[in-house]
Amino acid sequence: MGTVSDWKLPWEAGCRCGQIRMRVTEAPLLASACHCSGCQRMSASAFSLTLTIPKTGFEVVSGTPVKGGLQKDVPHFHCPHCKSWVFTRPGDGEEFPFVNLRATMLDDARWFQPYIETWANEKLPWANTGAARSYGTQPDYDEYEALIGEYHAQGARP
Ligand SMILES: [Zn+2]
Numbered sequence: 001m002g003t004v005s006d007w008k009l010p011w012e013a014g015c016r017c018g019q020i021r022m023r024v025t026e027a028p029l030l031a032s033a034c035h036c037s038g039c040q041r042m043s044a045s046a047f048s049l050t051l052t053i054p055k056t057g058f059e060v061v062s063g064t065p066v067k068g069g070l071q072k073d074v075p076h077f078h079c080p081h082c083k084s085w086v087f088t089r090p091g092d093g094e095e096f097p098f099v100n101l102r103a104t105m106l107d108d109a110r111w112f113q114p115y116i117e118t119w120a121n122e123k124l125p126w127a128n129t130g131a132a133r134s135y136g137t138q139p140d141y142d143e144y145e146a147l148i149g150e151y152h153a154q155g156a157r158p
């Protein structure tokens with residue numbers, strides 16, 4: 001089991017143009033890739049990359065992210081200038097006390113590796129992420145606790 005220091009926190013992150021700057025001060029719950037067609041469009045790529053961070057460990061330190069995507073249901077936030085898709089807040093209430101940071105916003109993202117992948121049913125045939133666990137859609141809600149435990153057991157930042 002890793003210790004907090006294994007994650008080499010804090011992490012600094014930013015959008016393409018640098019107007020949005022972010023800081024992560026708590027270990028991620030999970031690292032994932034999503035192959036859904038919505039993520040393919042928003043990322044202009046084969047899949048999106050996510051670090052799920054506790055809300056209390058995530059801070060926007062400069063700039064004002066604006067909503068993008070479908071602008072309803074799940075709030076996706078973007079830089080108002082360069083339009084980078086920087087993070088998603090799945091619900092504003094206590095039900096989802098975390099933020100999904102797009103992993104490639106990190107100043108150093110080279111260590112990142114997805115532990116799970118979701119929506120493999122919609123993936124481009126060649127698009128392989130190397131994730132340990134693959135789901136056609138999403139894990140059941142009650143599977144997340146075990147997945148977080150597995151990720152922390154093996155997945156601390158190398
Ligand atoms: Zn920007």
Ligand SMILES: [Zn+2]
Pocket residue numbers: 034035036037038039040048119
């Ligand atoms: Zn997706």
